[in-house]
Amino acid sequence: MVTGEAYWLPFTFLALMGLAFLIYAILDGYDLGVGILLPRDSEAQRDTMIASIGPFWDANETWLVLGVGIILIAFPMAHNVILYQLYIPVTFMLAGLILRGVAFDFRAKAPVDHKGRWDLAFWSGSLLATLSQGYMLGLYVMGFEESVAAYAFAILSAVCVTAGYSLIGAAWLVMKTEGELQARAAVWARRCAWLMGLGLVAVSVVNPLISERVFDKWLGGGTALFLLLIPALCFVLFLVNDRYLANFPYENDFGCWIPFASTIGLFVLAYSALAYSFFPYVVPEQLTFWEAASAPESLWFILIGVIIVLPAIILYTLFAYRVFWGKARELNYY
Amino acid sequence: METLLLSRIQFAANISFHILFPTITIALAWFLFYFKVQHNRTGEEVWMRAYRFWVKVFALSFALGVVSGITMSFQFGTNWPGYMGTVGNIAGPLLGYEVLTAFFMEATFLGIMLFGINRVSNRVHTIATFLVAVGTSLSAFWILSLNSWMHTPTGFEMRDGVAFPVDWLAIIFNPSMPYRLLHMMVASGLTAAFLMAGLSAYRLLKGDHKPAPRLTLKTAVYAAALLIPLQILLGDLHGLNTLKHQPAKVAAMEALWETEKGAPLVLFGIPDEEQKRNHFALEIPGGASFILTHDWQGEVKGLNEFKGEHPPVAPVFWGFRIMVGLGMLMLAVAWVAGTILWRHNALPNWMLRVLVGMSFSGWVATLAGWYVTEIGRQPYLVTGLLTTEEAVTAVPPGNVGISLAIYLTLYAVLLVAYIATLFLIARKAVQVDRNEEVETLQDRYNPMNTNEGGAY
Numbered sequence: 001m002v003t004g005e006a007y008w009l010p011f012t013f014l015a016l017m018g019l020a021f022l023i024y025a026i027l028d029g030y031d032l033g034v035g036i037l038l039p040r041d042s043e044a045q046r047d048t049m050i051a052s053i054g055p056f057w058d059a060n061e062t063w064l065v066l067g068v069g070i071i072l073i074a075f076p077m078a079h080n081v082i083l084y085q086l087y088i089p090v091t092f093m094l095a096g097l098i099l100r101g102v103a104f105d106f107r108a109k110a111p112v113d114h115k116g117r118w119d120l121a122f123w124s125g126s127l128l129a130t131l132s133q134g135y136m137l138g139l140y141v142m143g144f145e146e147s148v149a150a151y152a153f154a155i156l157s158a159v160c161v162t163a164g165y166s167l168i169g170a171a172w173l174v175m176k177t178e179g180e181l182q183a184r185a186a187v188w189a190r191r192c193a194w195l196m197g198l199g200l201v202a203v204s205v206v207n208p209l210i211s212e213r214v215f216d217k218w219l220g221g222g223t224a225l226f227l228l229l230i231p232a233l234c235f236v237l238f239l240v241n242d243r244y245l246a247n248f249p250y251e252n253d254f255g256c257w258i259p260f261a262s263t264i265g266l267f268v269l270a271y272s273a274l275a276y277s278f279f280p281y282v283v284p285e286q287l288t289f290w291e292a293a294s295a296p297e298s299l300w301f302i303l304i305g306v307i308i309v310l311p312a313i314i315l316y317t318l319f320a321y322r323v324f325w326g327k328a329r330e331l332n333y334y
Numbered sequence: 335m336e337t338l339l340l341s342r343i344q345f346a347a348n349i350s351f352h353i354l355f356p357t358i359t360i361a362l363a364w365f366l367f368y369f370k371v372q373h374n375r376t377g378e379e380v381w382m383r384a385y386r387f388w389v390k391v392f393a394l395s396f397a398l399g400v401v402s403g404i405t406m407s408f409q410f411g412t413n414w415p416g417y418m419g420t421v422g423n424i425a426g427p428l429l430g431y432e433v434l435t436a437f438f439m440e441a442t443f444l445g446i447m448l449f450g451i452n453r454v455s456n457r458v459h460t461i462a463t464f465l466v467a468v469g470t471s472l473s474a475f476w477i478l479s480l481n482s483w484m485h486t487p488t489g490f491e492m493r494d495g496v497a498f499p500v501d502w503l504a505i506i507f508n509p510s511m512p513y514r515l516l517h518m519m520v521a522s523g524l525t526a527a528f529l530m531a532g533l534s535a536y537r538l539l540k541g542d543h544k545p546a547p548r549l550t551l552k553t554a555v556y557a558a559a560l561l562i563p564l565q566i567l568l569g570d571l572h573g574l575n576t577l578k579h580q581p582a583k584v585a586a587m588e589a590l591w592e593t594e595k596g597a598p599l600v601l602f603g604i605p606d607e608e609q610k611r612n613h614f615a616l617e618i619p620g621g622a623s624f625i626l627t628h629d630w631q632g633e634v635k636g637l638n639e640f641k642g643e644h645p646p647v648a649p650v651f652w653g654f655r656i657m658v659g660l661g662m663l664m665l666a667v668a669w670v671a672g673t674i675l676w677r678h679n680a681l682p683n684w685m686l687r688v689l690v691g692m693s694f695s696g697w698v699a700t701l702a703g704w705y706v707t708e709i710g711r712q713p714y715l716v717t718g719l720l721t722t723e724e725a726v727t728a729v730p731p732g733n734v735g736i737s738l739a740i741y742l743t744l745y746a747v748l749l750v751a752y753i754a755t756l757f758l759i760a761r762k763a764v765q766v767d768r769n770e771e772v773e774t775l776q777d778r779y780n781p782m783n784t785n786e787g788g789a790y
Contacts, residue, residue, distance in 0.1 A: 055445030058400055062437045065407050069433045072411065073426030076418040083411030087729050090412055091737040094405045098744055101401035102751075105394045109755050295498050298423040302430045309434040313442075320442050323453050 002290045009300070010293035013074035014282065016306065017067055022271050024063035026168065026264055031057045033169020035100055035126025036162065037188055038119060045181045046119055052176040052328035054104065059317065061097065071282075073302055075292040078282040085144040086136050093132035099125030127162070134161025141207065141274070143284035153206060160199030167192035168267065171241075171259035174248075176328045182256075186248035189259050193245070197238050200270060204231065207277065213285070214277045230273050237262040237269070338726045340734040341413040344741060350701055351745045352406055355399030357700050360474050360519065361526035362392050363467035365553070370463050374456065383546040384553075388530070390759055393448055398752060400441070405741070413734070414715070416725030421497045421716055424490055424505055425480055432476035440469030471519070478518055482511035484716045485707070486579045497719065509579055513572040514707075520565045521703065524664060525696025527561065530554035531671070532693025533760050535686035542764040552675055555689075559672035562665045569661070570625075576710075577626050580717065582640040583710030586650040588622045590636045597622040597634040602655075605647040610637070645712040653705040660699040667692055694753075 031053040038046050071079045083090060099121045107118035138157025142150040170189035174182055208215040218227055241262040244255060280288045293299070366385055373381035407429070410418055418425065446454060446462040454462070489504030490497045499505060531554035537547040577584045589605040589612050590597050599621025603612035620630040627634065637644050671685055681689075715722045727734075 055449045058397075058444060059438060059441035061400070061404065062433070062441050065404055065437060066433050068407060068411075069426075069430050072407075072418060072422070073430045076422035076426065079411045079418060080415035083408065084415065084727060084729060087412050087727075087733050088736065090408055091740055094408060095740050095744060097404060098401040098748075102397050102748060105397045106751060106755060109390065109394060109759055110751070111758065294426060295423040295496075297499050298427050301499065301502055302427040305427075305431055305434055313434070313438045316439070316442050320445055323446055323450050 005296060006293075007290055009296055009303070010074060010289045012303065013070055013293070013299060014280075014289045017070040017074065018271075018275055020063050020067035020070060022268065024060070024067055025164075025271065026267050027056070027060035027063060029165045029267070030168045030172040030260075031060055032100070032126045032130050033165040033167065033192075034172060035122055035169070036130060036166050037169055037173070037185075038123045038126075039184070043115075043119075045184070048177055048181055048328055049173060050104065050107070050122070052173065055320065055324050057101070057104065059320065061101070074294055074299060075282050075287075075289065076294050078287050078289075078292040081283050081287065082140065086139065089132045089136045089139070093129050093136070096125045096128030096130075096132060100129060101125075130162045130165050131158045134158035137161060140284065141278075142210070143286065149210065153210070156199065156202060156206070160196060160203060163192050163195035163199055164267070164270075167196050168260070168263045171263045174245075175256050175260045178253075178327055183249055186245050186259075190242060190245040193238060193241055193263075196266075200234065204273075211277075217277060227276075230269050234266055234269050237265045241266075337729060337731045337734050338723055340731055340738055341726050342722065344734060344738045345409055345413060347738070347741055347745065348402065348405055348409055350704075351741075351749070352399065352402035353700065353704060354697055354749075355395045355402065356470065356474065357522050357525045357696065358395045358529060359392060359399055360470045360522040361524075362388065362395065362530075363463075363470045364523075365526060365530065365557075366392060367460075367463050367467045368553075370460050374460060380545045380549055383544070384550050387546060387759075387763055388550065389448065391529075391533070391756060393444075394752065394755060396440075396444060398748060402745075412737075413727050413729070414725045415727050416720065417715060420495065420720045420725070421484075421487075423496065423498055424483065424487075427499075428476055428480040428483070428506070432473055436469045436473035436476065440466050440473065443469065474518060474522070475515060478515045479506050479508070479511050482514045483508045485514075485711055486510040487716055487719060492719070497716075510572075510575055513568065513575045517565070517568045517572045517703075518700075520561055520568055521696065521700050523561045524558060524565060525700055527554045527558040528664065528689075528692050528696045529694065529756075531558060531689045532691075533756060535681070535689040536693075536757065537760050537764050538681075539683065539686050539690065540761060540764045544766075547763075548680075551681070551689075555668060555671045555675055555681075558664065558668035562661065562668050566661060566665070569658075574626070576707075580710065581635045582637070582644040583650065583707070584626065585635055585637045585640065586645050586647045586710055587654040587706060588626075588634070589647055589651045590622060590634060592638050593633065593636040595623065595633045596620040596631045597626075597636075599625065600651075603651075605651050607647055643713065645710050650706050650710045653702045653709065656702040657699050657706060660695055660702070664692070664695060664699070 034049050034053050038049060068079075071082070103118045103122035103125060107115050107122065110118055135154045135158040138154030139150065141157065142153055144150075167189060170185045170192055173185035174189055177185060208218055218224065241259050244258045244262075278284055280290075282289045282292050366389055369381045369385040369388070372378075373385065410425075443462040443465040447459065447466050450462065451459050483505055486509040487497075488508045489499065489501040491500050492498075530550055534547040534551035534554060538551065573584065573587075588597070589600050589603060591610045591612075596619065598617035598619050600612055601616045601618065603615035603617075605612050623632040623634055624630050626632065637647065667688060671681060671689065674681055674685060711717060713721050713723070715725050
């Protein structure tokens with residue numbers, strides 16, 4: 001254990017990294033989710049769905065670069081260990097993100113008879129990126145153990161993350177679209193919520209059973225009752241979402257933001273639980289954040305930049321969301 | 335094959351593919367800002383039509399740049415862990431500043447620039463265009479600062495084999511940084527200008543009689559004619575700077591095997607590393623000495639001074655000749671085309687065809703130049719600190735082979751699709767006739783008007 005600057009400076013970056021990945025999961029989560037949900041039977045609906053994420057996806061994806069950037073800057077040792085272990089799934093994720101990212105533009109500019117193929121690239125890219133991310137999260141949680149159980153858990157995690165991204169994508173569509181598509185999105189959202197809910201329960205049961213440390217952290221000490229608030233709150237949010245969607249649609253579009261807001265709540269809670277399980281490790285069971293940290297002079301230099309620039313980023317991100325507030329229209333592409 | 339070679343091929347493939355797109359967008363963003371400002375100033379619709387055509391090219395190029403850039407950011411960790419392990423304290427913050435100050439800004443305002451024209455005021459849209467241009471240039475600033483530091487590292491100290499920052503200003507503004515940055519920015523200007531001239535010429539050849547392609551042709555040709563002499567001057571200064579800090583690279587560029595006074599300029603030759611001589615050499619006596627020392631009898635260091643520490647000669651030698659040769663060709667084409675345009679306010683068809691042929695000349699010259707400077711740094715990854723071999727990952731070669739195959743396939747498909755799409759949107763633009771165009775203009779603020787081909 002270390003104290004003073006050697007503790008709190010890396011800790012600050014650990015918190016920033018956590019924040020970057022959480023924002024990434026929410027923001028790129030909804031646009032990857034929308035990509036996964038693209039329906040085969042309606043080109044018009046695909047157009048509207050993609051129009052609803054068009055102005056945002058690029059900035060959303062930048063949070064991934066920031067998150068990985070912070071590991072790279074602040075925890076270079078962890079960066080090397082993690083990316084060494086995840087070499088192949090990272091490649092698949094990047095291939096998925098490349099396909100999805102370029103399909104945005106190609107589908108609008110390619111010859112008409114190629115549009116379907118780019119939509120397929122869009123869908124498969126989104127799905128590939130999401131599955132890879134979930135798979136990597138699973139391997140990470142298992143501390144890169146090479147066992148059948150670890151790979152099985154990683155596959156469960158891949159399904160769970162895919163359900164989660166699809167849920168937040170569908171919830172985004174409930175908020176941002178109207179009419180038939182919105183009604184369809186409500187059905188998707190409800191199904192995905194059930195899938196994600198089951199996945200979360202499975203992960204919460206499996207994880208303490210296979211990791212003694214996680215078990216002790218959650219159920220060992222005197223804080224168990226307090227900690228159980230997290231699953232309890234998750235359950236409440238799930239219920240609110242499910243009941244709202246079961247009676248959809250409502251007059252005057254009442255509460256169209258409820259599924260999106262409650263899903264964000266679910267993401268934040270699940271993510272906090274995960275973060276709590278692993279603190280203070282950046283590589284589970286191997287490296288703590290202060291062991292993995294880079295030189296204080298480097299951390300100071302970048303921290304000053306973060307303090308100045310991050311508020312500006314948040315401000316103009318809010319500005320962009322305000323500009324495109326309200327229901328998605330056709331992409332008016334100049 | 336071993337992991338080192340595969341990883342090097344993969345990094346080269348990734349960065350070669352990536353650099354194509356920023357090279358276009360850095361300068362194209364400023365061209366778009368110029369169109370927008372001209373439209374605001376004069377009120378003439380033709381500037382906005384130019385904007386609306388070229389913003390499509392920009393959006394497509396930008397998307398390809400973003401996704402290939404994300405791949406780049408993972409390469410350090412996946413394939414070159416020794417890089418971050420040794421110089422992470424320096425490279426990390428520079429990359430971090432690029433993400434914080436540039437990536438978010440360009441990505442966020444790009445959304446407003448592309449899709450927000452009916453949702454924000456004209457002034458905010460102009461500002462968004464400006465901020466995207468600032469963002470792309472800032473991004474170039476940070477990444478070229480880091481790249482230059484790898485060539486000419488300063489402002490650090492080594493403790494137990496790890497680099498620690500001592501003076502951030504000396505790190506950021508390291509000796510080769512100003513030259514490399516300016517050389518690259520102007521390279522971007524030339525790449526965008528020749529692409530713009532080429533696609534505009536293509537539209538004219540396809541029978542487009544609207545004013546927009548004529549205007550962009552003129553803008554692009556004049557920009558190229560102004561930038562190319564500047565680029566030749568900057569290239570010369572950059573070369574002299576390299577001679578001072580990385581003489582082995584210059585010796586390889588000139589294929590100069592022995593230190594000599596009055597060293598010849600090898601115009602053509604086939605360097606032979608075994609025999610340490612050039613076959614079929616065509617030389618100008620004293621030429622290299624004159625260029626490098628500005629004295630026909632000046633002494634230039636040869637490769638013999640850097641045994642085992644100099645880069646492979648042939649790729650550096652040839653890369654340099656391709657870059658310089660294309661630069662000369664650009665000079666000739668831009669000035670001849672510029673002169674004809676000045677006199678006749680139009681270009682003959684043969685000249686338009688030449689310009690179509692030169693559409694991607696900027697790409698080839700930029701890549702050739704980067705091969706010279708990057709291969710010229712070998713065997714080092716960071717000059718004098720870390721060799722490429724020391725930095726490579728322990729990932730088994732089979733895995734690197736899989737990832738390399740995936741990237742190469744994707745990049746080949748995307749490159750073909752990109753080039754085909756550029757010419758396709760140019761042909762679509764030709765088909766829009768003038769009457770239709772007027773109607774489209776009146777419909778400009780109708781959000782339902784989404785006809786991709788008909789908007790300009």
